[in-house]
Amino acid sequence: MTVRRSLLAAGPLLATLPAGSRAQLASGVPQPGNLQGTWTVTVEGDIRYRTWSVHGTEGPRLLSDYGWAGAHPREVEARVTGAPGQRSLFIVTPSNAMIEAREVAPGRFEGLFVRSNGSRSRIGLVQESPDGAVPLSSPAPQAGRLIVYLGAPDCPSCRLFETPAYRGSYETAPEARKVPLRAVLAPSYRRPDAASWPADLSWVPEQIGARHVPLFLAISERRIAYACAGLTRWDENMRPLARRWAGLA
Incomplete structure (x- = not known):
């Protein structure tokens, strides 16, 4: 057959x-x-x-x-x-x-x-999340900007993102020095609400509600400027946004 x-x-x-x-x-x-x-x-x-x-x-x-x-x-x-x-x-x-x-x-x-x-x-x-509008930003780098990645160990897409081809590629890129990537892990993709958020990001869960993982958040001065889920959105939207924020595009 x-x-x-x-x-x-x-x-x-x-x-x-x-x-x-x-x-x-x-x-x-x-x-x-x-x-x-x-x-x-x-x-x-x-x-x-x-x-x-x-x-x-x-x-x-x-x-x-x-x-x-x-x-x-x-x-x-x-x-x-x-x-x-x-x-x-x-x-x-x-x-x-x-x-x-x-x-x-x-x-x-x-x-x-x-x-x-x-x-x-x-x-x-x-x-993945819908392909929403990505905020435009002044090319001048600003302090207080970062990318937050929310993942889980039992999420196949998250495990792939953790490899050198994705997370490793970003963390060794020039934009990462000005717009760092911080990882927050949930115990399971079924419980993203149970993630252990650090004290300085404790305000984030109330802002994002129930979301799929992997989730990526572009944060500027304690405000979520853009959020997306999925590796395509990371490649096509979040990474270019980080480069603009770092003044590289």
């Missing part, structure tokens, strides 16, 4: 789904809920991340694109079944690999990445 046929047949996760979800999948009823937007996709062992962007639905299909971050994405076959909070996700990638994942928290799926040769790795998908 090919990967594509496996998706259409619902894959090995089907047998473990609740009866209602199995019936929905058999009838092809989509349950998109609030899946629209960009998702960070991390595969265990890979040093880069992928993105999955959901644009809408067409019958039983999710209209979506998938690919390496920074590369041209390609349309993929995808569907989701089950009620919000208990959904199962199935995607066939352009390389004919298959993603089978379950919803483990709002805006988060975890499961398996099954390559066309049959090898498997764990996969995590995290919904």
